[in-house]
Amino acid sequence: MNFLVLGAATEGAHGGLNTGDILFQLVMFLVLLALLKKFAWGPLMGIMKEREEHIAGEIGAAEKSRTEAHKLVEEQREMLKQARTEAQGLIENAKKQGDVQRDEIIALARTESDRIKEAAKLEIEQQKEQAVAAIREQVASLSVLIASKVIEKEISAADQEKLINEYIQEAGNAR
């Protein structure tokens, strides 16, 4: 144990404080600090900061593109819904229009048929009147013919005419 004591003693053996060591250590450490800051820690911190910013930027960009995608999907969905309702409206409209057109056509056809019927009726009436008139004429001439045939010998034509006229007059009055 003797040399241990001696070993401890040597530190203080030279008595005075190693003032030079203090100065040297201090200067050395400050120099090391400055050098490391310039050549090692500075660049390293720079790159770490850069990476931090890069990551933050990437996260921000990802977040932004995500919201953008979300917005787009929402927009597409909205558009799809709109298109669907539009198509529905178109079909509805077409159906309504078809109905209206059908009604119109039917109405038109009905009036047309009415008109035709009316015209036909009118014509029939006319024809009937015409026919009645013709028949009346025919009957008159026929009866004259018959009468003339029957009484040809007894009365002259003039008398006959007079007679017939009288007769017709009478008939007209009777009516």
Added chain:
Amino acid sequence: MAHGAPLIDIFGLTFNKANMLMITIASAIVFIIAVLSTRKLAMKPSGMQNFMEWVMDFVKGIINSTMDWKDGGRFHVLGITLMMYVFVANMLGLPFSVTYDGVLWWKSPTADPVVTMTLAVMVVGLSHYYGVKLKGTAEYGKEFFKPFWFMFPIKLIEEFANTLTLGLRLYGNIYAGEILLSLLAAGLATGVGGHLAAIVPMLAWQGFSLFVGAIQAFIFTMLTMVYLSHKVSHDH
């Protein structure tokens, strides 16, 4: 064991050349590791960049656990450098120590109280500097009389106690580790029997020292952030 120190006096200052050497080596190793692992920086990290980013996030976690990132962000670089430097310095004395002409040359720089106390004083000094800078002199001064005015002496002592414990904790852990390692190494050299007897504890103690070195680096950084946050934070 009774190794001397290669002292030299320049301009009335006493330099320990071994300390200077080891401080330089530790700084160089930290610098080389850091620069090599940040040469090919990519958005998609690979290899050493992953490791460095893990270290950064780790220190960021330490800072976040003690104060607001708004206040603590400016200590990020300090925290990473401090932790890497203390860790590497702790590791240096583990694999071997070199004595030449009865003078100890290769050891952990943190096995010297002067070195650790320098770091501790620097940290506490920084905490005061940032306390004044961020909160203003009046606010900074008031902190010493909170929560009660008569706490002032205790607060004052606390500052010195903080500094002392911060530096000496690191020194004590690493120095004790190295003492035990050199004792075991002395055992290794005493012949076949001593060699066999010392191998297992040697392995165990080196593994443990690795653990202690890492833990001490973490604790040193953690406490640095705690002290800084005490001075910097507005609410606690």
